[in-house]
Every structure is written in structure tokens, then in C-alpha cells.
Amino acid sequence: MNGQIIRVISNLYTVKIGDMLYGCRARGKFRKDKITPMVGDNVVIDVDNNLIIDILPRKNELTRPVVANVDIAFIVTSTKKPNLDLVLLDKLISVITYNNIEPIICFTKLDLLNEVEKETIEKLRIYYETIGIKVVYNTETVLIKKLIKNKIAVLAGQTGAGKSSLINRISENLNIKTDEISEALGRGKHTTRHVELYNIAEGYIVDTPGFSAIDLKDISKEELKETFEEFKRYDCKFKDCVHDKEIGCKVKEAVLEKEILQSRYDNYLLFLKGLEK
Ligand SMILES: Nc1nc2c(ncn2[C@@H]2O[C@H](COP(=O)(O)OP(=O)(O)OP(=O)(O)O)[C@@H](O)[C@H]2O)c(=O)[nH]1
Ligand SMILES: [Mg+2]
Ligand SMILES: [Zn+2]
Structure with a gap:
């Protein structure tokens, strides 16, 4: 069976x-x-x-915590306190995509923003949605639950971003405190192996400690390029163009035309340089 x-x-x-x-x-x-x-x-x-x-x-394996076949990863991204970190966001999108997991951005703490700041986030939301990444606000609990249904989901994001709070928001009947989930998933447990999927919103969720520490070092330049979905729309002069200093690079042109978000391109170059060492 x-x-x-x-x-x-x-x-x-x-x-x-x-x-x-x-x-x-x-x-x-x-x-x-x-x-x-x-x-x-x-x-x-x-x-x-x-x-x-x-x-x-398996379609993928994570090591911290040890879980296989993860379907989606919520990248829990604080918009204030701690400040919005687009480097970490784009890095997580690449790492998660590379691991054959669907990234979903979840912005938090919009209640702390003024109107102008909110508009900036709204524009970011539209950009990421345009390139095919789902985006939610942590207040959109009905939508979030729908996304988790029948899936194994993990949460990624920096400390204080609101991961545990998000679990609390969507789990009316979870009878375990989120602290205990983290505890059960390996913090401070060295002797007994204990990993558990928690049933929330008709799916499974893992409050992943330390996912943000995963870095890109195992990825090749070619694979990094593949994780930037919006670059694939452009036909550069050279097929193996890494969109850095090559002539006839249509991606660079698209950045100048503001079709590609400047921060996305800057972060791409940053990760690319990191891989060259
Ligand atoms: N104003 C505001 N505060 C929030 C929101 N979401 C979470 N917080 C607060 O932010 C703080 C950190 O939230 P947590 O859920 O503990 O963050 P975390 O991502 O689990 O952090 P770690 O467990 O350290 O990785 C807590 O004081 C929360 O109450 C939000 O949408 N708005
Ligand atoms: Mg937490
Ligand atoms: Zn190019």
C-alpha cells in the first residue's frame, strides 16, 4: 500500500x-x-x-529540516522592522526555485507602512506576479490557506519576519504552540531525530528554522540564470550570454528600459559574482 x-x-x-x-x-x-x-x-x-x-x-530533499517532496515555500518577507531585504528575497527565490520548489512571496507588516511605502510594495507585488511568482500579504489568510491545500509547505525568511505569526494566523485549531513546532523540528534536539509535518489548512506546513542560511554556492552560473524567470524572455546575441558584460545583451537593455526591475538585475549580478570566487 x-x-x-x-x-x-x-x-x-x-x-x-x-x-x-x-x-x-x-x-x-x-x-x-x-x-x-x-x-x-x-x-x-x-x-x-x-x-x-x-x-x-523524491522531487527534492531539504536538509534543515530533513523533509522530502516539498511543494511550496513561503518566503516570509518583512516590509518594515526588520526592513525590506530584496537581496535575501531574490536569493531565496533562486535557491527555492533551484530546489524544484515553488516560491510564494508573503509580505508582512504592511500595517506599519505609510501610503507611499505601501504603494512601493504594491508595485513590487505586481512585478513579481508578472514574472510568474505568486505574492500574498500575511493578512490574506483565506488565499494562503487555499495555496497550502494538499501541499507540503515550508516557511523561509529572516528572523522576526513573521513566520511563526503566520502559522498562528492560519491555524485556528492547531493545538501546538509554534515555538514547540520549531522545537520539535530540531532546535536543541541532538539525540533523538524528530521531524513532523503539521496538518494545517488541509495541507502540511513546516516552520523551517534557518532556511535563510541556505546559500547559492552549489549552483552553477547557468543554473542561476535559469532561476531568473524574466530573463528567459530575451534573446541575447550570444546564446550563452550571462547578461554581464557581453555585447548584444537584451537583458541589460530591458533593465535600461525598466522592463526588468533594477534590483532584480543588481541582485543577479551580485549572486553571479559570488559564484565566481
Ligand atoms: N505589526 C506587525 N507585527 C507583526 C506582523 N507579523 C508578525 N509581527 C510581529 O513581529 C515579531 C516577530 O514575529 P515572529 O512571527 O515571531 O517572527 P519569525 O519569523 O517567526 O521569527 P524567528 O522565529 O526568529 O525566525 C512578533 O513580535 C510579531 O508579533 C505583522 O503583520 N504586523
Ligand atoms: Mg519563529
Ligand atoms: Zn544577455
């Missing part, structure tokens, strides 16, 4: 099949092959023996 691992405590896996939960162990062969089942894994279990006998191919 096929199911999904929703909890790991030490070597005990909880596998969900429909509405049923099965406590399982991994078959011995996995250990020999150095394969470790992960939360989020789609697995085949032998119900009679409570054994995980096969793991289906």
Missing part, C-alpha cells in the same frame, strides 16, 4: 494512508544501502509487518 511519511521519531516512521496512520520501521536493506526514509517521502508499506519496503523517487 502507498502512503506518505508524516512523522519520524528516531527509527519509527508514521505513515499516513488516507485517514489511517501506521507506525512503521524501515526494512533492513535501506540501512545496508545507506538510504534513510524522510518525512514527506511517498512510500510503499507492508501493512502486515509494519515495514516500509520502498521509497518513491
Whole structure:
């Protein structure tokens, strides 16, 4: 029977099949092959023996926390206190996209902004939406819940951005404090492995500590370019153009024409330089 691992405590896996939960162990062969089942894994279990006998191919694997098959990542982005950080936002978009996860921007703390500042955020929202990235405000709880439905979601973003508050907003009936979620997901737990997916809004959510620390170092220049969706619309003179100093670069022209957001291009170059070292 096929199911999904929703909890790991030490070597005990909880596998969900429909509405049923099965406590399982991994078959011995996995250990020999150095394969470790992960939360989020789609697995085949032998119900009679409570054994995980096969793991289906993963679409991605995160290491902090250890979760597989993540569908979406909310990039929780504070617009004030702490100040808007477009470098971190664009970096997370690239890292998340590269990991085969759909990035969704969630702006927070718009209540702290004046009208002019709000307009700036509204313009950013429109830009990112235009390039195909979903954008929400943390107050749009109905919309956020709809996005989580039937998905495994993680939260990324700097400390104080409002990740835990967002979970509280959308989880009327979650009977665990968000602090405890972070705790359960690995903070300060060194001896026992415990990762759990929490059922919220008919989906699963992981309050990810430290996702923002992930950097781009494993990505090649070519792969970085691929994560900037809006660049793909332009045909540069050279097919392998990295949109830096090449002549006939249509991306650079588009930046001058203000078709591409200056900060997006600046951040791209910043990440590109970082990869050259
Ligand atoms: N004014 C305002 N404050 C907010 C909003 N969202 C969160 N906060 C406040 O911002 C502070 C930080 O929020 P948290 O949810 O703890 O932030 P976090 O992202 O979980 O931070 P870490 O757990 O440290 O990574 C808290 O005092 C929240 O009450 C918002 O939309 N508006
Ligand atoms: Mg938090
Ligand atoms: Zn170019």
C-alpha cells in the first residue's frame, strides 16, 4: 500500500494512508544501502509487518529540516522592522526555485507602512506576479490557506519576519504552540531525530528554522540564470550570454528600459559574482 511519511521519531516512521496512520520501521536493506526514509517521502508499506519496503523517487530533499517532496515555500518577507531585504528575497527565490520548489512571496507588516511605502510594495507585488511568482500579504489568510491545500509547505525568511505569526494566523485549531513546532523540528534536539509535518489548512506546513542560511554556492552560473524567470524572455546575441558584460545583451537593455526591475538585475549580478570566487 502507498502512503506518505508524516512523522519520524528516531527509527519509527508514521505513515499516513488516507485517514489511517501506521507506525512503521524501515526494512533492513535501506540501512545496508545507506538510504534513510524522510518525512514527506511517498512510500510503499507492508501493512502486515509494519515495514516500509520502498521509497518513491523524491522531487527534492531539504536538509534543515530533513523533509522530502516539498511543494511550496513561503518566503516570509518583512516590509518594515526588520526592513525590506530584496537581496535575501531574490536569493531565496533562486535557491527555492533551484530546489524544484515553488516560491510564494508573503509580505508582512504592511500595517506599519505609510501610503507611499505601501504603494512601493504594491508595485513590487505586481512585478513579481508578472514574472510568474505568486505574492500574498500575511493578512490574506483565506488565499494562503487555499495555496497550502494538499501541499507540503515550508516557511523561509529572516528572523522576526513573521513566520511563526503566520502559522498562528492560519491555524485556528492547531493545538501546538509554534515555538514547540520549531522545537520539535530540531532546535536543541541532538539525540533523538524528530521531524513532523503539521496538518494545517488541509495541507502540511513546516516552520523551517534557518532556511535563510541556505546559500547559492552549489549552483552553477547557468543554473542561476535559469532561476531568473524574466530573463528567459530575451534573446541575447550570444546564446550563452550571462547578461554581464557581453555585447548584444537584451537583458541589460530591458533593465535600461525598466522592463526588468533594477534590483532584480543588481541582485543577479551580485549572486553571479559570488559564484565566481
Ligand atoms: N505589526 C506587525 N507585527 C507583526 C506582523 N507579523 C508578525 N509581527 C510581529 O513581529 C515579531 C516577530 O514575529 P515572529 O512571527 O515571531 O517572527 P519569525 O519569523 O517567526 O521569527 P524567528 O522565529 O526568529 O525566525 C512578533 O513580535 C510579531 O508579533 C505583522 O503583520 N504586523
Ligand atoms: Mg519563529
Ligand atoms: Zn544577455
